[in-house]
Amino acid sequence: MKKMMIGDRIVKSFGEGHERRNVLDGVSMEINEGEFVAVMGPSGSGKSTLMFALSGTDSVDSGKVVFNGKNLSTMGENELSDLRRTTMGFVFQQPTMLSHLNILDNIILPAMRDNRKNVAKISEKARLLMQRVGIADLEKRDITQVSGGQLQRAGICRALINSPRMIFGDEPTGALNSQSAQEIMDILSEINAEGTAVMLVTHDAKVAARTERIMFMQDGIIVSELKLPKFEGLDMDGRVEKVTEKMREIGI
């Protein structure tokens, strides 16, 4: 299986003087092409920091991050931001959208930088994505005129507009009711089934149970891992039970 992402002994610290501490404490991990993984762990264990380090959003103090064969540590800021924009998609708990643009214009924004002349083509792609996630009729709405679940669907369309190799999600269902959360997980599973790697950071055993490998973090390292068969719509309760059992076992 080809590696999509390699994190090798990553150290990242925050704070000054005697307050300084390693939030990532030499953490190593790998994600295969097309894999669907989750990272769980107590609050403050370094999950989001790991996601920012792996995506090149934040620099690291030492260690190496290799994404799609490229060593991020040796790349300049412009090169890195181009790589992020063209090969990675990001979905956060609350999508940050521009309030003066409608839903469609927010979705196409990440694609406009390279393709200003191709607005029609990009808008067409955005419309197909919107149709796919069930918000086809909302393109002209302001971002304040849609529900949280609809806004998250728009956030997913935006994350997909440049056809990324990998999606990073930080609590993507954290602000949603359970019905919307399930629908967002269905969409992410579908995207993954088409070959896009997905890494989710989550506290929710139900979210993690949809993935095929869960890494458990504690104090800036991965302390344990749980593998599950690819989710095919069956035995959700059994999967959630396995996740919660593992959480109990390692005390998180």
Ligand SMILES: Nc1ncnc2c1ncn2[C@@H]1O[C@H](COP(=O)(O)OP(=O)(O)OP(=O)(O)O)[C@@H](O)[C@H]1O
């Ligand atoms: N920019 C920053 N400056 C200083 N400290 C930071 C910064 N970012 C994160 N931290 C600290 O690093 C630690 C890990 O934070 P991180 O957000 O990675 O944890 P997490 O596991 O994602 O937590 P949660 O589940 O609560 O989101 C926390 O103690 C946090 O306060």
